[in-house]
Amino acid sequence: MNSSPLFDLTDRVILVTGATGALAGSAADYLAAQGARVVYFGRTQDKLDAALARCRETTPDARCLGLVADVLDRPALERARDTILHRWGRIDGLLNGAGGNQSGATIAPGKTFADLDFTAFREVVDLNLHGTVLPSLVFTPPMLEGARGSVVNFSSASAPQAITRVVGYSAAKAGVENFTRWLAVDLGRRTQGKIRVNAVLPGFFLGEQNRRLLTHEDGSLTDRGDAIVRNTPFGRFGQAAELHGAIHYLLADASSFVTGSILSIDGGFGAFSGV
Template identity: 45%
Template sequence: MSGEARGTVDLRETVACVTGGTGGLGLPIALALAKAGARVAILGRQRERLERAVAQVRAVQPESLGVAADVSDPVSLVEAHATIRRTLGPVTVLVNAAGGNRPDATTGPEQSFFALDPAALDAVVRVNLLGTIWACQVFGQDMVEVGQGSIVNIASVAAIRPLTRVVAYSAAKAGVVNFTQWLATYLAREYSPAIRVNAVVPGFFLTEQNRFLLTDPAAPDGLSARGRSVLAHTPQGRFGTPDDLCGAVLWLVSPAAQFVTGTVVTVDGGFLSDAGV
């Protein structure tokens, strides 16, 4: 979707919340929502990063808000929701962009699966899967109250095709896809068919969470062996950019996707379509 096409999405009178809104993908999504007219509340754990991020969003949409919150802490989400509701009103667009991986939850030549730290595995599952579920519990109630809304969960190609090394991350994101489909059915049947839940499956986007896996500053091309392998199996031959993802998210939260729920939209440059032969 081009910049001009995205500009036709009108989200005025909409309150949107983006978890992980200070991240490499969450912040561009928040900015795209703000450019479409939404009043955006971004959630983030680190206050300094949050302040910088919300300043960018307010430059586009002054009626926006930054709230310190940790999606792996349900109480934190409840408190953030109260602040957003009191300041901006009920949330009818929720983008769950919070997530990430950890080196100590990742296998490799020097780290066996059998030696992975249970606390690291737990942390990855909590932020990626349980954080998504808890955010939907907290903010989804606003959508039930008004009878409409759109939730977009950010998953990963690792959810569809388990990738080597990222054991906890792959399992957690697979759970996000399964939960997305479950929640879409539950909300439509139990409350309102105008409440939609979808997932976006990004391919390989070069962000802080995966830079250690995909890059090697000492290599002539700046890529690790894994990074080269990824590009070799991506028909478009490049990593994704945040702009690639924003178009899909804006479509899913817009009236143009009003008959779309329980769907998994892949934005991966063809990675999942490549059989490697």
């Protein structure tokens, strides 16, 4: 479908976790529109149905597959793997998009680290780190049997540098970055580069998880939202479609010598000292 073979994703079997969410959902729709066979993973059938309806707007029905699985549920992931292999015979790509924060794992205004809800901290690490490791564990072995494989994880601007209040999520995403490098080295050596592992690092994208933190009901910025925009050289939040190019690149042959990299899509946030 793509005029350059470097970026051709036609018929690639690409799995997307968190595909009922904002960023990974948008990426899944984009990949399907590029001619990939996309497996949408979600936790509930009704949200999956809505996502699949979007997929079918641009793509023949046979290329969109929806599977219900929690990324922390190994037997469910293994059943899904068997279904995919039965249907399409291989797995070429995995976008580990499931993730997010929860309020208990952050330090609320007026509170200190001593007030941290450790259960929430653990749950956020579970979702973001273990929810990346487990799908990688289940879905990369079939890639070893195929001609190629590319895993793309989601890091965050809070992984490389401290962002106030966001303690659990930052620790989890820092773990995702290290795991990205570790698995890149392990699979890169074992397959002589056939399987690659990288991560995207989105800056700040307005979504349901952070909307109340960053904007008021009338759409104006909260103090925190304003601080983020002031520290983003582009002076705005990102939009989901602005991740598509980076994800496409990392899944396609254009990045055939790229592994273990963390690609920032952040309007310059990570490059800026704030001064």
